[in-house]
Amino acid sequence: MxxxxxxxxxxxxIRKEMLSHGGRDPFSVVMEKVLSxxxxxxxxxxxxxxxxxxxxxxTFDPDVIAAGEKALKEFGAGTTGSRVLNGTYQGHKACEDAxxxxxxMEHAMVxxxxxxxxxxxxxxxxxxxxYVIIDADSHASxxxxxxxxxxxxIRFRHNSPEDLxxxxxxxxxxxxxxxxxxxxxxxxxxxxxxxxxxxxxxxxDALILxxxxxxxGFFGKNGRGVxxxxxxxxxxxxxxxxxxxxxxxxxxxxxxxxxxxEILRLVCRPYVFTASLPPSVIATAEASIRKLQKAHDKREHxxxxxxxxxxxxxxxxxxxxxxxxxxxxxxxxxxxxxxxxAMWQALLELGLYVNLARPPATPAxxxxxxxxxxxxxxxxxxxxxxAMFKKAGQITGVLAx
Amino acid sequence: xxxxxxxxxxxxxxxxxxxxxxxxLTEDTSFATGLEWDSLTVMDFVAAVEDxxxxxxxxxxxxxxxxxxxxxxxxxxxxxxx
Ligand SMILES: Cc1ncc(COP(=O)(O)O)c(C=O)c1O
Numbered sequence: 001m002x003x004x005x006x007x008x009x010x011x012x013x014i015r016k017e018m019l020s021h022g023g024r025d026p027f028s029v030v031m032e033k034v035l036s037x038x039x040x041x042x043x044x045x046x047x048x049x050x051x052x053x054x055x056x057x058x059t060f061d062p063d064v065i066a067a068g069e070k071a072l073k074e075f076g077a078g079t080t081g082s083r084v085l086n087g088t089y090q091g092h093k094a095c096e097d098a099x100x101x102x103x104x105m106e107h108a109m110v111x112x113x114x115x116x117x118x119x120x121x122x123x124x125x126x127x128x129x130x131y132v133i134i135d136a137d138s139h140a141s142x143x144x145x146x147x148x149x150x151x152x153x154i155r156f157r158h159n160s161p162e163d164l165x166x167x168x169x170x171x172x173x174x175x176x177x178x179x180x181x182x183x184x185x186x187x188x189x190x191x192x193x194x195x196x197x198x199x200x201x202x203x204x205d206a207l208i209l210x211x212x213x214x215x216x217g218f219f220g221k222n223g224r225g226v227x228x229x230x231x232x233x234x235x236x237x238x239x240x241x242x243x244x245x246x247x248x249x250x251x252x253x254x255x256x257x258x259x260x261x262e263i264l265r266l267v268c269r270p271y272v273f274t275a276s277l278p279p280s281v282i283a284t285a286e287a288s289i290r291k292l293q294k295a296h297d298k299r300e301h302x303x304x305x306x307x308x309x310x311x312x313x314x315x316x317x318x319x320x321x322x323x324x325x326x327x328x329x330x331x332x333x334x335x336x337x338x339x340x341x342a343m344w345q346a347l348l349e350l351g352l353y354v355n356l357a358r359p360p361a362t363p364a365x366x367x368x369x370x371x372x373x374x375x376x377x378x379x380x381x382x383x384x385x386x387a388m389f390k391k392a393g394q395i396t397g398v399l400a401x
Numbered sequence: 402x403x404x405x406x407x408x409x410x411x412x413x414x415x416x417x418x419x420x421x422x423x424x425x426l427t428e429d430t431s432f433a434t435g436l437e438w439d440s441l442t443v444m445d446f447v448a449a450v451e452d453x454x455x456x457x458x459x460x461x462x463x464x465x466x467x468x469x470x471x472x473x474x475x476x477x478x479x480x481x482x483x
Contacts, residue, residue: 136444152459170457
């Protein structure tokens with residue numbers, strides 16, 4: 001009998017090669033202490049965090065922490081139950097109310113993670129003989145939602161409205177269709193041409209699900225996401241989001257105005273067959289969402305940080321994922337694994353943590369250093385970050401000396 | 402059968418630009434092990450086939466197709482159903 005692990009041999013070989021030059025493994029970093037949304041201790045050394053998706057820096061907000069502590073004391077460490085049985089506490093309802101207010105929508109459903117929100121929504125909404133139409137560069141949770149369900153899955157070329165139009169036109173007119181989009185694509189930090197996409201989906205009578213995981217908190221006047229920024233309010237059928245980025249805790253959700261939305265609580269398996277979020281987590285999420293609604297100054301500072309990092313890195317000669325700063329993700333594209341790992345290690349030695357991303361998570365086989373900015377990065381920190389990039393680029397030879 | 406032949410030729414022509422290693426094509430040539438295509442190449446190729454024949458090959462259906470012969474059979478079926 002073959003070893004069940006033999007299929008992982010190619011990956012094991014790639015990792016061996018990656019670590020053979022010495023240095024640290026980019027996928028086994030341990031944060032020994034976390035001092036603030038932008039600083040942690042790794043291997044005993046203080047490090048600036050530039051790869052956390054903690055966009056709005058809510059993880060250490062005093063009101064958020066106080067809400068969590070209170071709920072932990074009053075409601076205990078966990079719910080030990082599903083949302084549909086003993087796992088819905090008043091906090092879960094209050095959190096859903098906060099989401100309804102935040103989005104100005106009728107219904108909200110909180111899942112245990114954003115991954116499960118996509119799994120649940122996509123696999124439940126589209127059934128046998130119906131169609132889910134997804135972008136080729138969709139997040140893993142969208143692909144996995146497709147695999148969990150029984151619908152036919154059609155892919156279109158990344159961010160191409162023409163390709164979406166052509167593919168929708170070929171499908172049977174009467175069949176139910178769900179088009180799944182993302183406001184921000186998290187690998188390169190590019191945003192979707194949502195206005196064109198939404199118009200096309202509507203032309204073909206498809207419902208639209210928009211994942212705003214990387215858009216919530218700082219796009220649009222109310223921080224609702226890219227769709228708000230682009231003036232598409234009232235046109236998206238289902239907005240999916242996560243608490244693990246701007247909200248600063250863990251959890252996922254879907255908001256909608258669909259009149260039958262509430263039935264999903266009984267038929268959506270990733271909602272039903274797992275325990276609900278602990279009271280402390282739910283309380284921190286609610287407090288954070290309420291504060292994010294009014295965080296106008298923070299939004300502005302985050303955008304300023306993003307534009308400064310993008311401008312500075314471009315000037316140094318790095319190749320970036322987008323021509324301008326489209327979101328709070330700035331992706332540095334490197335030619336191969338060796339240079340990407342060398343840069344990543346040099347940055348960490350200098351005191352900067354970024355995300356290393358490699359195929360198959362990345363589009364077109366790219367190696368990326370993914371940077372995500374935080375509203376709590378000070379102007380001085382952004383200046384230091386740029387200096388560290390310059391130095392690391394020169395040490396590794398990625399930049400001309 | 403004659404139609405099948407026309408589809409075969411059209412399909413072979415579509416494979417050509419992606420057949421970097423110039424693998425000789427038979428009905429039994431496998432996309433994964435014969436042509437050694439990765440998932441990105443498969444994606445681009447499927448889009449080209451869909452556009453050429455004006456058909457939809459869902460990911461569910463793609464998962465069942467391993468060889469060039471199987472693809473031609475699927476294309477023929479979908480073209481006839483139109
Ligand atoms: C686009 C997108 N959707 C969904 C998720 C899943 O979010 P969560 O971390 O809450 O599972 C993520 C984050 O990894 C994401 O980037």
